[in-house]
Amino acid sequence: MKKNHNLLEVPNINSKDALFKKIIYNVEDFLLNDESELTKEFEHLCICSGGTTSSCAKNGLITLDLRKNYNKIHLEKETNVVTIGGGVIMGDLMNYLEKHNRSFPIGLSKLPGAGYVLTGGVSPLSRAYGLAIDNIESIKGFLGNGTFISLKKNQTSGDKQLIWEAIKGAAPFFSIITEIGLKTIQSNPLMGTQDDEFICPQSRFAGLPDLDMEKAQTEGKLNLLAYGENVGYTIFETNDQKQLMHLGHPEYTVHRIISEINRDKEKGDVPPPENFDINSSKTAWRSHRNLLFQQWLWFCYQQVSLN
Numbered sequence: 407m408k409k410n411h412n413l414l415e416v417p418n419i420n421s422k423d424a425l426f427k428k429i430i431y432n433v434e435d436f437l438l439n440d441e442s443e444l445t446k447e448f449e450h451l452c453i454c455s456g457g458t459t460s461s462c463a464k465n466g467l468i469t470l471d472l473r474k475n476y477n478k479i480h481l482e483k484e485t486n487v488v489t490i491g492g493g494v495i496m497g498d499l500m501n502y503l504e505k506h507n508r509s510f511p512i513g514l515s516k517l518p519g520a521g522y523v524l525t526g527g528v529s530p531l532s533r534a535y536g537l538a539i540d541n542i543e544s545i546k547g548f549l550g551n552g553t554f555i556s557l558k559k560n561q562t563s564g565d566k567q568l569i570w571e572a573i574k575g576a577a578p579f580f581s582i583i584t585e586i587g588l589k590t591i592q593s594n595p596l597m598g599t600q601d602d603e604f605i606c607p608q609s610r611f612a613g614l615p616d617l618d619m620e621k622a623q624t625e626g627k628l629n630l631l632a633y634g635e636n637v638g639y640t641i642f643e644t645n646d647q648k649q650l651m652h653l654g655h656p657e658y659t660v661h662r663i664i665s666e667i668n669r670d671k672e673k674g675d676v677p678p679p680e681n682f683d684i685n686s687s688k689t690a691w692r693s694h695r696n697l698l699f700q701q702w703l704w705f706c707y708q709q710v711s712l713n
């Protein structure tokens with residue numbers, strides 16, 4: 407036995423120093439070959455996908471490092487389901503999806519591997535998209551007894567359904583997962599979580615001509631993100647995503663709008679606000695505002711801390 411850091415490079419410092427028996431890279435090496443030396447000497451097994459936990463390598467145990475041979479990522483464009491190997495790291499998944507304008511609710515770091523998905527996966531986007539595990543569409547791998555499994559959401563029954571349910575949360579306890587199909591989401595970091603239609607009061611004197619805005623988009627200067635028939639383009643960003651503009655008043659309270667209406671009535675040169683009914687005086691834009699702000703914070707965090 408020798409120190410593993412020459413053989414197993416992992417972020418977790420406890421695992422870095424583990425004295426292990428062996429590292430293997432292929433599930434089949436020991437599961438499918440009854441005669442293999444590994445099967446004979448096999449006692450306990452650690453699985454490593456991202457290697458961010460102390461469970462990926464332990465003193466005296468064999469580690470199956472999935473990162474080398476189970477790291478493929480493929481997006482099925484028709485279904486927007488991405489298939490990842492059991493050793494894929496979340497940062498690689500995000501980088502891949504970004505190129506296809508898709509995203510996935512990863513956690514606060516790009517370091518964790520498939521273990522993040524298999525152990526639940528709480529994301530800042532979970533309020534909108536659920537846990538990472540809620541987005542599993544299919545799974546392939548081996549049970550502890552060596553049985554190969556290939557399961558798809560809503561296409562299982564009987565024992566397979568029980569295994570499907572158990573895998574969703576407890577996979578690391580009784581299986582080696584070699585492939586996971588994941589639902590992806592449209593990736594505009596700010597608007598992807600908004601409803602297709604939302605309300606936001608617009609109280610302003612001037613606007614920006616639609617044609618000019620569209621020309622700026624064609625020229626690659628702006629991304630136009632939200633449009634209202636009466637108010638034109640109201641949310642847009644510069645192409646480098648460093649500046650975001652919202653021409654509406656998501657931050658306003660009802661009282662503030664009413665006070666502006668009364669103020670402008672006296673002046674007589676400002677049209678009444680759009681998307682606001684002074685007779686009802688109800689707020690209908692709070693969730694739009696909160697979600698946009700939450701997404702913006704998350705986006706800034708990703709840009710500054712994860713890149």
Ligand SMILES: Cc1cc2nc3c(=O)[nH]c(=O)nc-3n(C[C@H](O)[C@H](O)[C@H](O)COP(=O)(O)OP(=O)(O)OC[C@H]3O[C@@H](n4cnc5c(N)ncnc54)[C@H](O)[C@@H]3O)c2cc1C
Binds near residue numbers: 462513515528581
């Ligand atoms: C910096 C940092 C930030 C984090 N942020 C979040 C967060 O925001 N939200 C959150 O929910 N969690 C977060 N975590 C926790 C992280 O998601 C878990 O520790 C996760 O289990 C790590 O997975 P891994 O693949 O990196 O680790 P590993 O140590 O490789 O694996 C973790 C466990 O999963 C098992 N496992 C891994 N891959 C497989 C597989 N293919 N088949 C079967 N079993 C497998 C392993 O045996 C091990 O028990 C964070 C962790 C770190 C280090």
